């Protein structure tokens with residue numbers, strides 16, 4: 013949760029008084045304290061680089077160019093200063109090129125450590141071919157990518173598959189501030205900068221960089237999360253608040269607004285540009301504070317990226333398609349972790365479940381009301397005085413039996429563990445880390461002391477591998493007292509949040525291992541803390557099962573590139589407002605496009621009290637979030653799903669059951685994320701990249717390739733406009749009814765009730781489901797499956813099913829099954845899915861699970877109906893008109909159902925459908 017009170021208050025008011033103030037405040041008025049955060053104009057490096065006419069200051073020295081297979085190097089001259097830069101351009105077999113620019117000779121500028129990416133990618137190069145060289149330019153090709161490097165001034169134009177894709181420095185906004193000696197004539201802000209009562213000493217002086225990236229012919233760019241704004245990024249030269257550049261600086265933003273360019277808790281400096289025929293990705297791997305301006309003019313999108321320090325390290329993803337760009341990103345930064353199956357169930361959280369009796373009652377409430385859930389969460393109040401990894405012994409006297417009790421019903425517990433450590437010599441974590449010198453230092457090189465939940469706190473220096481290793485060891489069962497193998501972790505406040513720091517974070521002149529300034533590494537703090545915690549759970553799992561281990565589950569709030577390999581994030585402290593429900597969709601989609609698919613927003617909204625309608629609509633949408641958790645602020649009224657009357661309870665139950673019924677499909681989507689970086693939720697254009705009219709749609713989305721979801725984001729709505737992409741077939745997922753097909757994308761007016769939101773199956777796809785209502789994922793493990801076969805215009809459909817033990821790493825040794833289903837020429841065939849390239853072993857798992865129903869949508873009318881002949885057998889079974897789902901409303905009979913074919917999920921089989 014966010015800084016609950018303004019930091020100024022916290023400094024002045026004793027904590028006891030403060031708490032009682034908070035508990036007694038009745039009306040909660042949302043207030044984003046804009047003045048607590050810096051704007052570009054209040055930030056020296058941003059204001060001096062933003063829109064400053066640079067002139068043609070940078071030139072390549074032609075004689076310096078050297079080309080060696082996949083690497084071109086050249087000297088770049090900064091003319092006004094007579095200084096040199098080293099430019100390196102490399103081509104990689106994995107679908108990207110890389111541009112690096114650093115000072116020459118090197119002055120030891122900060123570079124993002126290699127463990128933020130995966131290992132081995134640097135060796136997979138793909139040679140350049142030199143096409144032409146003149147006194148003013150050199151042209152190279154690699155695969156289908158062409159690069160034209162112009163010398164005076166320096167520009168680089170990239171063409172992909174014959175289409176202009178990217179221009180670097182075509183507007184001459186490139187800039188590079190060389191390290192320098194202090195001069196008397198230096199303007200204010202160069203060497204010291206004060207803001208909000210804090211002074212940043214800036215010992216290295218100005219060292220900012222500016223990148224000028226133009227996407228020719230593109231109208232839309234996406235990505236650079238995290239912020240609450242539209243999917244297609246708006247220009248930043250517009251009316252307030254869109255006159256400010258997008259900011260990438262991980263911050264604990266109290267009560268953020270739902271429509272604002274401001275940067276929130278995490279940053280991924282990855283942008284996608286998309287037009288008909290081409291998708292391009294760019295990643296500037298830099299962990300310092302960054303601002304990104306977007307302008308849209310003359311049929312192109314221009315962007316200027318300004319970073320406070322570091323080097324230019326730009327990756328350009330040239331695969332050409334949306335899926336290809338994200339697959340290439342995954343080959344560089346790693347694919348998303350395969351989650352435990354339980355973590356894809358529903359999570360019940362609140363600040364705070366008060367004590368063991370409360371935990372028992374909430375857990376029992378789910379069973380009493382027949383609502384499935386998998387995980388119960390404990391926020392900061394479960395600890396002994398905010399000393400993480402300890403328990404409040406009066407509220408939680410027997411934490412291990414409590415967890416074992418939950419586990420006896422197949423459920424898990426999550427506790428919160430934050431990176432600030434209470435400065436209490438009697439607290440073992442504090443004392444050990446202090447003795448070992450594991451804390452971040454202030455500018456005087458003594459342990460930094462900042463204010464957070466426990467009061468005076470130290471912060472683990474997780475940028476150091478040794479500190480991460482030590483931190484990981486704290487999670488073994490013998491170290492974390494009161495923990496059991498059923499306990500998983502939540503990392504909050506890891507931006508890091510420092511209540512009395514500048515902008516509620518750490519001073520930039522704080523020092524990390526190796527004398528690195530916090531300025532350089534700020535945006536990495538969160539991912540490193542998350543990584544170290546997940547390594548802790550991995551270690552615990554290895555101790556229990558040295559061969560297969562236990563996949564970690566750690567939720568984080570702060571993130572960066574690389575977080576996708578560690579675990580999920582959530583979108584932080586949202587509010588119980590319709591606008592926050594609405595903006596959660598573009599937020600989740602943007603994160604997926606930036607290679608971080610396992611995300612969700614707090615269902616119900618963290619601040620404030622949702623009414624039954626808002627809460628119901630939120631569950632109906634949340635059932636499709638990759639990470640599905642209800643959470644609420646300390647001051648809010650209780651809102652467990654059964655507290656809003658029997659009708660709301662029934663609707664929320666149905667929404668959560670929908671989620672559980674889709675888990676076979678969702679888990680299969682996570683496998684695609686795990687092998688090839690594909691997002692779970694996708695903007696419509698991701699699947700229909702040629703449909704220009706969809707490029708800005710962000711009020712609806714696709715869950716994987718096969719389902720379209722239209723959330724209802726306003727109260728009292730009786731009908732909604734649903735945009736259905738043209739040229740595809742769409743079937744109402746509640747009734748199975750075919751929407752009249754249209755060649756062009758159409759907006760359909762659809763009646764809605766409070767019972768459900770509009771969801772559609774996409775023709776041409778097969779979706780595996782599990783229909784039997786159960787109380788948790790564990791209870792579903794042996795359940796049979798249903799296949800929904802939604803036919804396209806040609807009467808065909810395809811789909812996949814991935815299954816494994818749902819918890820260990822055995823799948824990496826082949827302990828999984830992955831089936832491919834194809835329906836063509838009236839024959840449904842199950843075969844082994846081909847193994848993706850890249851060292852994934854063949855699946856060898858067989859499971860005693862069968863397919864109990866096959867539901868066909870869109871079979872052509874047949875006067876006397878159809879029968880099915882199951883492979884080998886001579887018996888034909890009639891298809892029956894019947895409800896789409898076992899739990900579907902009566903009357904929903906547009907589907908033809910094959911009942912009880914008992915097809916073994918692990919084996920090859922065929923089913924032929926014949927007209928009677």
Ligand SMILES: *[C@@H]1O[C@H](CO)[C@@H](O)[C@H](O)[C@H]1NC(C)=O
Pocket residue numbers: 347348349350351563577686687824852
């Ligand atoms: C999939 O997820 C696992 C577990 O997080 C991870 O170790 C692995 O690198 C990921 N990718 C593949 C291809 O298995």
